[in-house]
Amino acid sequence: MTGSGQPSPSQPARGELTGFHVVDPELYRQHRAQIVRMSNSHQVDINEFLPDGVRKRAMTDAEIAERLGLDVRDVTEIRVVAEHDEYPIEEYEASARFKDAASASYREGGVKNLYGGRPAPTKR
Amino acid sequence: MGLDDEQAAVATDAIKQLALDSGATVVGIAAAGAFNEYVPEGHRPTDFLPGAQSVVVAGSLGPSNAAWQSPNRRLMEITGYDFRENVASLVVAEHIETAHGYQAIQAPALPTSGQHPPMSMMLAAVLSGLGTRSIAANIILNPTYGLLYYAAAITTMPLVPDHQLEDNVCPARSCVKMYEMEGKTPCMAVCPADEGGCIDATIEGGEISSSYFNRERCSTRAMNFGIRGHIKQVELLTAADDIEEAKAVLHSDDFRRNLAAIGRYKESVAQCFECMRVCPVGRYRRNLK
Numbered sequence: 001m002t003g004s005g006q007p008s009p010s011q012p013a014r015g016e017l018t019g020f021h022v023v024d025p026e027l028y029r030q031h032r033a034q035i036v037r038m039s040n041s042h043q044v045d046i047n048e049f050l051p052d053g054v055r056k057r058a059m060t061d062a063e064i065a066e067r068l069g070l071d072v073r074d075v076t077e078i079r080v081v082a083e084h085d086e087y088p089i090e091e092y093e094a095s096a097r098f099k100d101a102a103s104a105s106y107r108e109g110g111v112k113n114l115y116g117g118r119p120a121p122t123k124r
Numbered sequence: 125m126g127l128d129d130e131q132a133a134v135a136t137d138a139i140k141q142l143a144l145d146s147g148a149t150v151v152g153i154a155a156a157g158a159f160n161e162y163v164p165e166g167h168r169p170t171d172f173l174p175g176a177q178s179v180v181v182a183g184s185l186g187p188s189n190a191a192w193q194s195p196n197r198r199l200m201e202i203t204g205y206d207f208r209e210n211v212a213s214l215v216v217a218e219h220i221e222t223a224h225g226y227q228a229i230q231a232p233a234l235p236t237s238g239q240h241p242p243m244s245m246m247l248a249a250v251l252s253g254l255g256t257r258s259i260a261a262n263i264i265l266n267p268t269y270g271l272l273y274y275a276a277a278i279t280t281m282p283l284v285p286d287h288q289l290e291d292n293v294c295p296a297r298s299c300v301k302m303y304e305m306e307g308k309t310p311c312m313a314v315c316p317a318d319e320g321g322c323i324d325a326t327i328e329g330g331e332i333s334s335s336y337f338n339r340e341r342c343s344t345r346a347m348n349f350g351i352r353g354h355i356k357q358v359e360l361l362t363a364a365d366d367i368e369e370a371k372a373v374l375h376s377d378d379f380r381r382n383l384a385a386i387g388r389y390k391e392s393v394a395q396c397f398e399c400m401r402v403c404p405v406g407r408y409r410r411n412l413k
Contacts, residue, residue, distance in 0.1 A: 039240075040239070040240065040339065041239075041338075041339050041340045042336070042337075042338055042339070042340075043262055043335075043336070043337040043339060044334075044335070044336050045334055045335055045336075046257070046262060046335070046337075047256075047257045047262070047292075047332055047335055048162065048247070048250050048256070048257055048288075049256060049257070049292045049331070049332065050332070050333075050334075050335075054333075054334075057162070057163070057164075060164050060166055060167070061237075061240075062166065063164065076237050076238075079237075079238055079240075080237055080238035083238045083239050083340055084238075084352060084355065086340035086341070087340060087341060087344050088356075089353070089356035089357070089359070089360065091341070091344045092344050092348060092349075092352075092353050092356065093378075094320075094344075095344045095345040095348050095396070096348055098320075098321075098345065098398075099197055099345060099348070099395075099396055099398060100197065102314050102315070102398040102401075103197035103397075103398060103401065104197075105314075106314070106398075106401055106402055107193075107195065111302070111310045111313075111402055114310065114313045114314045114402060115314065116313045116314050116315065116316050116319060116321065
């Protein structure tokens, strides 16, 4: 690295060779859960009508980076990958089944007949 | 030379009418400075247009009223979203620049990294008096129409801002009654966070006292097919042991649907309507011949 914090031409930072920024897997494992919690993935009490002191907001990548002492680019990358990693591919299939069941239950019996809960098993 | 109050009021009305004529169902105006209380630096109108004074917010309906009642829920997976509010916001921005000589841009609403949009159109809708945030996935409910989609134009032109709504649209009276009897509203019942869904909340004195929304699970439903699903399938492909296994993924219906949703962008958002389907706000409008 150069004195300015920029990678020198002879020592590119990880990922810079291809133009993509890649986070070290160990850094990802270490901070994944924490960063998901601090960002907007799970939104708690963000309604604008909630009173000051109760209303919350998520932290920005820059704020998280400052809090955790990380590079903001690493925080952004960890957050983006972690958002994706929250649910496996099976959840996408389950989601389709959920929508089948939920829409059918409402069509058949209205609000008093709602299907709620874990998605029905796959029909495959 | 700036506008006096009367000129600003006349220009504001004309710009709102233009937005409506350009496809918006509703239009409201927020003062650019109103965002500062709710969002940090980097997500405010002035971060994208220095000197911004006003944000013109356009909202439009997604599916037609009959689409909500289709026996095939997949109809709305591919027709649930259109771009009218975006068209309206662009027309407004161009009009402000050409007719009034002020700077104007379309507000940056699409995510630029992961799920984060640079600017929240939901907040813009709240601040411009078009709706309030609901228990149902924090979706903004307009008191007349319920769910709408929002886009905005940011401008250095001083316009007359609208007031935020004084009353929270959510929860509706019928939802409060259901909550008092069953401990849940219709949206919480159909998509409960503690049973594999996305939504939770408490209501006290007829008002929301706490709320929770699991955005990542919601995106597996509302963006069931699209970029995320495609990446998941590419993971499967790279891990496949043999060519037959890879082909099974590559040639599958789901693989095509993911690509279709990406290619025809409108299919990649708004693929789940279950919390909104049961929401009473604006539902009376779906009773047609």
